[in-house]
Amino acid sequence: MNIYDVSERAGVSIATVSRVLNGNPNVSEKTRSRVMEVMNELGYTPNVFARGLGLNTMRTIGIMCSDSSDPYLANAIYYLERELRANGYDSILCCTGTSLENKRQYFDLLLSKRVDAVILAGSKFIEMEEKDNAYLIDAARDLPIMLVNGFLDAPGIYSTVCDDHSAIYHAAARLIASGRKRILYLYTSRSYSGTNKLQGYKDALRDGGLPIRPELIHQCAKDLHAARSLLLSLAAEGLEFDAVMTSDDSLAVGAVKYAHARNISIPEELAIIGYNNSMLSYCTDPEISSIDTKVEELCITTVKTLMGVFGGGDVPGKTTIAADFIQKQTTNF
Amino acid sequence: MNIYDVSERAGVSIATVSRVLNGNPNVSEKTRSRVMEVMNELGYTPNVFARGLGLNTMRTIGIMCSDSSDPYLANAIYYLERELRANGYDSILCCTGTSLENKRQYFDLLLSKRVDAVILAGSKFIEMEEKDNAYLIDAARDLPIMLVNGFLDAPGIYSTVCDDHSAIYHAAARLIASGRKRILYLYTSRSYSGTNKLQGYKDALRDGGLPIRPELIHQCAKDLHAARSLLLSLAAEGLEFDAVMTSDDSLAVGAVKYAHARNISIPEELAIIGYNNSMLSYCTDPEISSIDTKVEELCITTVKTLMGVFGGGDVPGKTTIAADFIQKQTTNF
DNA sequence: TCCTTGATTGTAAGCGCTTACATTTATTCT
């Protein structure tokens, strides 16, 4: 079942069939409808390979994410996939893990699949060392690269980011305004967004007239038990704090567990603010105030930007989306 | 950059190049290594379209899941993707939602992409009405269909399922043995696995000498707040229960919240058992005893079976994997 | 040495589609 069968049955040439397939306007309405009719009759579907060979595009976008089981990324994948499909594109997904080696390898694999663009979901794809991003900058000469919540300034690379800095800044400012003096900050990584968040925290303290104490800033594995343990041992060492802000909800869950373990009342004695407003932040008692980073909007914008790039439009290299603070039960201002 | 460039540079014909590309044994070692060398030199990657056109396979598997943001499915996707890739296959992902209409449409889309097989992740793909599954049975004549945690008995359809019945059965039996008399059962859907779970619950009650009370069996949306509300209103109506079993962790989280709201002690006054042992079950305080359905093993087996099918081996239509009960803090036996 | 055989390599015909260019048909203008 191929284009020849259709052309024969419809009494036209394969070129004409191909034209109606591709929406070419140079086909009379009569012929078009006749051909469509035959296609339906025969249940014809064009062969993607042959099509790809000719057009050298597969209408497929590669999506890379470091870990699809992270609720934040899982959501992002869902929305990206939905938006792409709504625009007539398929997605092929790669879960890369975090090793640079792997990320590169998967990236090449996507390229070899002749995807029309690559979307990197999550901030884990921008490396600290500039040279480690060279492969992206290089590849961006040949096809658009979209960063969801990551930023790299290079032609052909488009970023959609959440305004992490101001999200954390304002949340911290509100904590300070409500009288918190010793705000602990827990972060998972020094990625692009991680750096912004941390800076937001520092700026808020500075503007709020509070000292920036290194002993209140800690890195922690993205794992609730790790966060709980860390807090317990910090407290055991005598560190005092009346609020915890985290770069990820999972750490905030750990903070709630820490408070429960020590019988500390939330939010009276300890305020807690998570990040991403994921399902995790709703699981605990009390439920965790968190920052909604608008994943859906982020993804919609990313895809819209990509379509703009495909359409040859003039498209901004970076789009910033504002986050929302979601007040739940671990804060009281 | 194509096969001709390589063949020219290596001083052989394109057929020979193609042969080394496909691991054809009829190539002398000397030629093979020479060609490989040239490929590396030129950084040659075969064009998937042309290849697909010739081979009529894309080495790509379609994965359908109803909702990638469900932690259980997100995990499944991760493992499936990993295993497929390890076997040299790519995956193209479709998040279908739950409407039959959509599922069918996405399925057709995958077929039109000429995927080599389709994996349906999750039990949401088998419909109650037999006729609604006809499209799967039909399609299975042309390509393998793999069900992860779903079952449909038809040629070309292969199922890997968790032994939900006995998982629930044994968990319930332990509750009963430890003296619980009124075990509430909350379920989300009457899918294949949903039905098995419910049956496991009923069988355990029966074998444990407990009556099966319809007022203790309730359907509930897969949402922790819905579960919490449902329990609160049931309790308000005077229903008594000393244990809650659920078909999904999210409902169990709701049960913990219910207990907190009413100041009921866990597990003394109320035992709770979740299902899937997902991250959610670790978020609450106390952490929820749950059933590990071995997603990873399920996925590994699915892919292994699929490779068996491709290899023409004799492959069982259904493989069952045993679940594990994970004792945490909401049970005390 | 010459033929047979098996191993290796080459030739060329597709695979199903797109598209530049050629051709035919319809339309408009004088």
Place this chain on the structure above:
DNA sequence: AGAATAAATGTAAGCGCTTACAATCAAGGA
């Protein structure tokens, strides 16, 4: 009406690869 122009359709040459079949080569046996 007939030429000039525009619209619709057809022809055929790829796109880069696989593979059946043909051709070549090396080695062993008579």
